[in-house]
Amino acid sequence: MMAKTAFALIAALSPAIEAQVIHGTVTSAVANGRVPGAVVLLRDSSLTYARALTSDSGTFTIGAGVPGRYYLRVMRIGFRPTESAAFDLRGDTTVALTLTDIPVVLPEVATRDRGDCHVHTDSTPAATATYALWEQAKTALFAAAITLEERDYRFTKVLHVRTYDTKHQQLRDVSLRELEAEGTAPWASLPAEKLRKDGYATEDDSGMTFFAPDLDVLLSPYFADEHCFRLTASRRPDPSELGLDFEPAHSPKHVEIRGTLWLDSATTELRALTFTYVNLPIDLSRGDTLLGGRVSFKRLATGAWILPNWNIRMPTPLRTLHTSAMRGLEPMPVSAGRRGRWRLTTDVVRVAGGDLRAVKRGDSTQTVLWRKETGTVRVFAALSADGNAKPAAGAIVRLVGSPYEADADAGAHVRFEQVLPGEYLFEATTALHEIIDAVPARVAVTAKPNEVVDARVNLIPLAAAAATVCQVDALEKDRAVVAGRVWFGDSTLVAHARVAVEWPGGDAHADTRDDGWFRICNVPTGTLLLVKASRGSELSTTTVTIAPGEIVQPLVLRLSR
DSSP: OEOOEEEEEEEEOOTTTOOOOEEEEEEEEETTTOOTTTTEEEEOOOOOEEEEOOOSSEEEEEOOOOOEEEEEEEEEEOOOOEEEOOOEOOOEEEEEEOOOBBOOHHHHHHHHSSSOOOOOOSSSHHHHHHHHHHHHHHHHHHHHHHHHTTTTEEEEEEEEEEEEEETTEEEEEEEEEEEEESHHHHHHHHHHHHHHHHOOEEEETTEEEEEEOOHHHHHHHHHHEEEEEEOOOOOOOOOOOEEEEEESOOOOOOOOOEEEEEETTTTTOEEEEEEEESSOOOOOOOOOOEEEEEOOOOEEETEEEEOOOEEEEEEEEOOOOOOGGGGGTTTOOOTTTEEEEEEEEEEEEEEEEEEEEEEEESSSSSEEEOOOOOOEEEEEEEEEEEEEEEOOOOOEEETTTTEEEOOOOOOOOEEEEEOOSEEEEEEEHHHHHHHHTOOOOOEEEEEEETTTTEEEEEOOOHHHHHHHHHTTOOOTTEEEEEEEEEEEETTEEEEEEEEEEEEEEEEEEEEOOSSEEEEEEEEESSSSEEEEETTTTEEEEEEOOOTTTTEOOOOEEEBBO
């Protein structure tokens, strides 16, 4: 399966240099031009010592570290791997590699090989196709790993965590974080040998952690040794894709993974990796919840490879009850299973991952090489009462889990631009709803690339919100809510201060939270109120009259000695 490449050793410097570096070029024999995006591995008879990716000008630099006898293995998409002749490396060296350009030809295979499932060269069509697909997938995995570790690019990405209530098929919460970074690993994985020993789920006193394999894990001997590879027998989601299934080679004693590597059937480029967890201590007989992950791959014009998006879908760990409590005090959900101190449920599922927004060159030009298509979400804030809705002009509309918010315009609309495709929560509130700590109204929206998606979020009237937070069916006539914060000076919020409101014939009081906030319900309107805040020797006193018909009276109180 290997083809030898033409190899020219152009120059070698002094053997006294401690760290040897190879500078080289890779050229196509057929196209008679430089080859970008080729993976170059520096190997001896058994190990890979270093790796590099040719630039968009077909050049590479690779460090050996120590003198020795090596050869170069060159891998690129759509062609068989090629190897140079072995050579002695004693100092910094310049080489020129000319590839023989033997394309990968996949045979027509109608059935899977059900014999030996480890990847290797074989005479059967199924084994030949399996080995060829795995080599092509590894080329892309190598290229993506090298793209990250060489730090020649800058990535703008949005990390997200979404929590779903699967019983009610609702998006419950979203957390978003946007950042720009050089070639850092998109997600954290355990080392390959740790996964071999302990699997893809760990637990401690704080809960359970689920892991996805990173690029180096997928390229490790562990992954090839411990998994079977076969041409996929599942129905292809896209007819232009070829699938390479993998699954544990043995019955695992811990949580393992199985899945599929999806490649383009025309170019053999790797498109995606999908996987599910195996041996989870949980009942998935309902078949409505997929626990696992997905990673997508894309090749840039420079030859570099990126991961446009990735995610991992995990069950929720709940602390296991003591044995006595297990005897009927609390029924375990149908979709739950025990694992040590924890039981797992799929009634609530957490999906953590990320999306690339843009990729730039890491040099001073900051040239944008790739940008993800985005969409627009236009939110209409409506104030709903008695079955009728009217525009809530001036309402505060937020993208949940992010710092992005805006006041609704005169038509009660807010536009959110450049939203990455995916499912989000938008919420609407007002300053008076917020001061009484009313729960904002929310709506789930799926953003789509190059589209404007309209959504409506319905705020409940302030009187109804006040009744809800005061835990009554409705506020009494001529009664209101006083709420606000207590400060010491201009910069310190005061926790555990006592706030009292007094009026002729009555009074009410409350203590501030850790953030200095307080709320007092059932305060009369149209009456002079004496408001006092105190903590130890610190005191604040003021008077206020709430106008008839007002529902909320905001207050800011400042203590002094």
